[in-house]
Amino acid sequence: MKFSEGDKVEFIYLGELKQGVVTEIRASNFDISYQVKVEFMGTLWVTERDLVAPAPVLxxxxxxxxxxxxxxxxxxxxxxxxxxxxxxxxxxxxxxxxxxxxxxxxxxxxxxxxxxxxxxxxxxxxxEKEPLYYVRLPLSTWNDDAAELEVINMYVLLNIQSDETTFTGSIINKNKKWKTKLTEAEIKGMPGGDIYWQFAVPVEELGVG
Known part of the structure; x- marks a missing residue:
């Protein structure tokens, strides 16, 4: 069986290329038939040999x-x-x-x-969906209780209205005027953006926010 329910398929109908989605499958000793839902046409039964998978969209x-x-x-x-x-x-x-x-x-x-x-x-x-990044900056700060330096992570915040930048200790941002998830172009477009880009971490890699 070449296709499953929900698969997109193409076939020739009355000399025209049609596209649809498989909604039902019937198998016999001789062939496999697919019910295909086509926009503006309803459903049609098409044999397996007449169906092809559509080319992926570039x-x-x-x-x-x-x-x-x-x-x-x-x-x-x-x-x-x-x-x-x-x-x-x-x-x-x-x-x-x-x-x-x-x-x-x-x-x-x-x-x-x-x-x-x-x-x-x-x-x-x-x-294509553009990948997003956090700019994670490791900063050293003095811990009075431990009497030693410790490293904390700060994240770049970008104001989507003014392009102003600042820093936050939280990766999660709920202020709609500011964002921590940034494109490569947004990061490199900041003052010192080429340096910030060296600290860019894919959003999927952190799996937060």
Whole structure:
């Protein structure tokens, strides 16, 4: 059995490609049939041999999506022109060539990004969810009771309205004007952001907040 209930599938119906979701399965000695719910059409029974899994939706970073959208609206709106982005958008050029890899250029990754860019331009895309980080700063402070230095963690807080920054000892923040979960661009955009980036910890890694 190739599919399960809830799977998204594609099939040809009256010469057109249709997409739907499997809602029921019936098996016989000769074949397996799937009831597929199709938007605006209701449900249809389709044999297994006529169904295929839809291609996965391509996902690109937000800044790449913004560049593709702007490029397609511009005068030079061909794929070839879009690849010539070194004088137009350095972030996209760096992503295509993998210039920002601190461990050295990874040509396989660069080639994959270039192929992904071309396919996204031609076939469409979704914006991938940008990873979030805490900036955790270990600070030494004097403990009078223990009569010794101890290390405590402080976290950078960013004001989403004024871009002002401050520090907090709690990773959990309930003030909607301030946030501790930050994108790479937000961290690097702060004064001294390149230093802060060295202390960035993925939100999933801490598993709090």
């Amino acid at each position: 996902k690109v970073p937000q800044f790449v999506a913004d560049y593709i959208e702007d490029a397609k609206k511009g005068v030079y709106n061909t794929l070839a022109d879009a690849f010539n982005c070194h004088t137009k958008n350095w972030d996209v050029a760096s992503w295509l060539q993998n210039f920002d890899d601190l461990d050295g250029l990874d040509y396989d990754k660069a080639y994959k990004n270039q192929e992904l860019f071309a396919r996204a331009w031609l076939d469409g895309y979704e914006v």
